[in-house]
Amino acid sequence: MRASIEFVKTALQTLSVSPNRALGQNFCIDGERLFSCTEKMTLSENVIEIGPGLGGLTELLLNKGVRVTAVEKDETMVRFLCETLSHPNLSVVSGDALKFRYAETEKPFSVVGNLPYYITTPLSAAVLKALPASFYCMVQSEAADRFFAAPRDKNYGPLSIVTQLYYSAETLAAFPESSFYPSPNVRSVFIGMTKRPDAPSTDPNALFAFSTVLLSMRRKTIKNNLKAYPNVDAALASLSILPDTRAETLPPETILALYRALS
Secondary structure, eight states: OOSSHHHHHHHHHHHTOOOOGGGTOOEEOOHHHHHHHHHTOOOOSEEEEEOOTTSHHHHHHHTTTOEEEEEESOHHHHHHHHHHOOOTTEEEEESOTTTOOGGGSOSSEEEEEEOOGGGHHHHHHHHHTTOOSEEEEEEEHHHHHHHHOOTTSTTOSHHHHHHHHHEEEEEEEEEOGGGEESOOSSOEEEEEEEEOTTOOSSOHHHHHHHHHHHTTTTTSBHHHHTTTOTTHHHHHHHTTOOTTOBGGGOOHHHHHHHHHHHO
């Protein structure tokens, strides 16, 4: 199994490299726990994997019989995967996951990955804007709060709103520091999201943009944050929302209704 301390250390020694901190490389060595997460996944036939690294998760995904497009920024890891994990269902793409065109992937598709901690939010936003059928990601525990945060929570934002409107999300497993090499100074969780059958037809890109404006000054009033909209008074009245309500107090469903009213 590639997700093991023996495999990871041997591979890095063979490559004569150390984990790249600039790329947030912490390789999962907790194969049993990782396998348990993949068993709970509902995947489309087409899967985009973010940051495959040495292929620990890639190997498990291929064992599920899906087609995997692995997007890797580190050229050394790209060469290693191509040389050591030859599989008819695997395509390795050298590139930045933040710039990958998820929306152009053949639908339905799923996205899976161990997300670099320093770009968790923008990377998750890029994925969710493309509305994959499912999204499974390993993230820092604190970053996970952004998906589940409720109104008035300090982590409540556009990512929370879009996740909760379009997806059913749950934590599949917690991974302690010892589950990685090198061990990070944070705990991680593996989150699973599957698209809701009643997901709104509204473009998530537009909703992300609107939520960002609405919550730009989260403790100010809705009317103040939306003053660029000429029909804001009528929209608020139609939804029985007081103009002096703080934007951070609105639940996702109300924000969606307000966006539609203003559109």
